[in-house]
Amino acid sequence: MTSYFSPPTATNGAGTPPPLSEGSSPLSPPSQRSTVLSNRLTSVLSASYADSDIRDALETLSLRGIHNTAETRRQLRLDVQKEVVDCNAEIVRDFGKVAEQLSRIGAVISTLNQTCDEMRRHIGRAKQDTTPVLEEAAVLTKQKRDTETKQQLLDAFAKHFIIPEDDLFVLNSAEEPVDDRFFDVLSRVKQVHHDCEHLLGGENQRLGMELMELSTRNLNSAYQKLYKWIQKEFRSLNLEDPRISSSIRRALRVLAERPSLFHSCLDFFAEARDYVLSDAFHYALTDAMSGTIGTSSGDRTVKPIEFSAHDPLRYIGDMLAWVHSTTVSEREALEALFVADGEELARGIQAGLSSEPWSRIDEGEVAVFDGHKALSDLVNRDLTGVSRSLRQRIELVIQGHDDPVTCYKVMNLLSFYRTTFAKLVGSQSNLVDLIQSLEKSTLNHFERLMKDQVNVLSNDAIAVTPPDDLSVPQFLLDALEVLTSLMKTYEASVGPDDPAADDPTSENRFTPVLRAAFDPFLTLARSSSDEIPNTTAQTIFRTNVLLAARATISPFPFASATHLAPLSNALSTLRTDLLDLQHQFLLNASGLHALLLALEPFSQNKQDSQPDTDKEPDQSPETQEKATTKPHLTDLTSLLAFQPEALVASSQQLDDFLPSALMDATDHFKRVQSASLVQSVTEDAVEAFCRDFEFVEGMIIAADEARGTLDVGIPGTGASVLSGRSGSKAGVSEKGEQEEDQDEEDRWSLRSLFPRTTGEIRVLLS
16 A cells, blocks of 8 residues: 655656645746755654554544545545535534524413413402402401300390299208209309300490399309308218218319318318327327227237337338328328319319419419329328327437447338338428438438447547458458448348439449448548558558458449449559569569669669650750769679679579569468459569569670670689689789789679579569
8 A cells, every 4th residue: 555655756647747736836946846845845754653643644544445546635635624514514404403493492481471471460350359359258257256146145145144043042041952953053153154254245234244243142152051061071071981972072173163262171171180190190109009090999919019119120110101001091082082083173273263363372373283282282281290290209219229220221211211102192292301301310310320439449549450460450340241231221222213223333322321331430440550660561451451341342333333443543552562562572582682773873874875855955064974974884893782792692592582482472461361462463573573683684694795704604613702712723923813813803704693594583483
């Protein structure tokens, strides 16, 4: 295939010379034509065949299947331009179709807008036409309602405002009984009285006022008759079994419309029941009829409550049980009135407040009758005398008893009944307040008893003196035993209302008991340890005390929630002290303490050599002088502890210490009453001892390396060294011997005198 860029031939296909190039003419001079031709050739030859545009153009030509001929080259530009023109014409035709569609859509939108405007005009005209008709219809409807209302008023006047004389006689005469006919007439009169309000809004107000005055007089007379009848029925009512009959219940529901008369009846009933229950409580205490209330005879086999007065817990429990049984009986007897008929009573009282506005406590407060609350209030009033007698007797029993455990059991018993009575008669009742105050006074008495015990112990120096074996003192053991009894009592009596029942981490009712029965004795034991002069013995004693205290409260979550964390923190501090003491014991017993003390400047040198980025460099002359006088490892042999005699003695002491080191360390803390704690502390102390030995060993090896005597042993035996080298050869002059000894001293190895390794120490102490 002929290249697209082949050089032009002299003639075309017909043998004629090639056409003149653009920009040239036959009349142009030869130099100019050659210049144009050379420029064309230069531009063609300078084009890069790697250019993407040229490559795409060549690929397009290849895909078209065009042959490289003179005719093709002449027609190529025309063909391409023709294709471009055809494409543009096709696009113009497509856009013409789009424009035609848009024109149609615009016409449709214009038509819709015209239609909407026409509909708006029709709606506006229709609204203008119908508005007068609607207004006229509304006026006619209102007139119709007014006419119907007047007709209803006329009908009501004809049916309800005229009461026969016979019915009024039944309503007002005291000779007539309070029966169903009485209540029917009363209901009709109340309806007439209510309907009079409509008359007051009409034209003839005088008629309405006269009818309302008449109905009001009839109602007042009827309520007075009903009030006297209820008072009479209450006098003859069997108060020992106060089951209110249906007629009395109905009468009370109606009388509730007069709140003053209603509450007066309840006051009379409460006073009567208070007297009866107080007398029954006295009989239950002193006579053998505690199971019967207010009867003339009882079960003689049942002993009076005061027979158990020698046992405070049983005595108080029996009294509270009697009060609880009586409260339940009272509530059951009155529940039918205030709970079953509570809604009717509420409606009656609400209606009565409108007729007796002076009965309102707060004008801005809406009075709502609560049957359960009214029942609880009446039961509390019935038990006023019983509560007063109960308070006196329980206070006498508590003040006359000195056993803290019994006092706390009584307090728990009171707490149980406080919760029970709160559910029975309400948390705001007088009975609950009474038991709560008794519970508080019992707790105060309990705290006074514990405080007195602490004061007695504080004044008895012998009792608080730590034992010789550093065990827990007897007074603290007794206190912990009492505390255990208290915690078991609380655990057995904890109820769902206690915060500890849901969240053991919260402060509960037992926390004040811990502060009174635990903290003072623990503080006294800690203060008594200050009398121990020996630091080790003092630490062991305090550890034993805290271990016993922690073991006592740990099984009880409600006690450990507030006091276990401080005890654990204190024990952690004491464990650190025990670890330091055990570590010091191992160092002293092994002889390593003297070597560490001698190496202290070198350990400081090592620490000082580490860069401290948190501190600014100190460039003072004293610091520079101190830095220049730091000891070097070669100076280690000049220390007394690293002289041959002292180092050999330290090595021998270490060898004597290692066989029984663990037994001696355990025996050092044999008075600590926790084998696991002793084992843990000893293991940590041994680990610290091994690290110290590793440091000493490293310093010895480093010193030998610095002196160049790491593998050089001391001449002769250790005995010759210790004896001042008395085994010198005969015939050597004293001066030569001194020079030889000086050379030997400069060349002996510290490692040969202290041969133990860290691995051996760890194996022997494992």
